[in-house]
Amino acid sequence: MLLRLRVSLPDRPGVLGQVARAFGVMGADILQVTVLERQAGRAVDDFTVSWSGVFEPGELRERIGVVPGTRVEAVWPTREVPGATPDYDLLGHVAADPDRAYVTLVDAVPDLVSAEWAVAVDSADGTIVHGSWQAPETVPAADLTPLRASAFEEGGLHLVSVPMDGVHLVVARSQGPAFHRAELDKIARLVGIVSVLAGGVSRTI
Incomplete structure (x- = not known):
């Protein structure tokens, strides 16, 4: 393992x-x-x-x-295989199909930071608009939509929330430690690059 x-x-x-x-x-x-x-x-x-x-x-x-x-x-x-380049693969997929940029990001990001799942949460009402394959149907009811990228704990989960074009990317880890600031920075940078590659295209989630 x-x-x-x-x-x-x-x-x-x-x-x-x-x-x-x-x-x-x-x-x-x-x-x-x-x-x-x-x-x-x-x-x-x-x-x-x-x-x-x-x-x-x-x-x-x-x-x-x-x-x-x-x-x-x-x-x-962890499912993150050393020597692989999943972050580059993610960006390649986004560049090839920018209409699905945020869906691709949500599906891929857990493996990039040894997390279990990720969801896109609507910034206005907190509903889940897309989740990765291991994501639950509901998420903790705490405020998951801070104004800036943040790491915190809620309901026994270590969480990261990063705003992106009307939704928040929320990444969760239950088995490991709290997200380190280096991991938070990595996720925030990926969101920024994906947003640029999406080029203002209306998100498809």
Whole structure:
């Protein structure tokens, strides 16, 4: 299975190597490392690993956490295949069929940020106008239409909401950690590019 681990670790030489060795001892193959932030002597990295061991993911989390100064913040399944370019594929599909730009975005974005589902919510009345294949029929009744891109928690879900042309893109994650600001920025940038590629075409949702 593919797992994503969010790890906070000291930002000094050698620590990343210790974490990599700990993964190797557990039989986890590191496929990708994404640096989310570096500040105040610490780093937050997302590790994507291939994991076929006999242990539960929680034990993998405990074993990695024994590296001095290291804290595993979350472990959760991911469908984001390292080495693939799903963000470029998304933009290619949008450019080829701008009439369906926002439908394409809603369907594709969960896999881009290791989330479970996404919906387009009407900014005026909060109704769902399109959802990805795992999206529920209803979403939490909290305000999902802030004026600017935001990350928050509601009903046990970690959510991101980004305004786009009369609707809000809402992305949800239940198994993993809260959305990092780097992920929020990625989603907001994708929305901006998709809006440009759509070129003012009336959205089809």
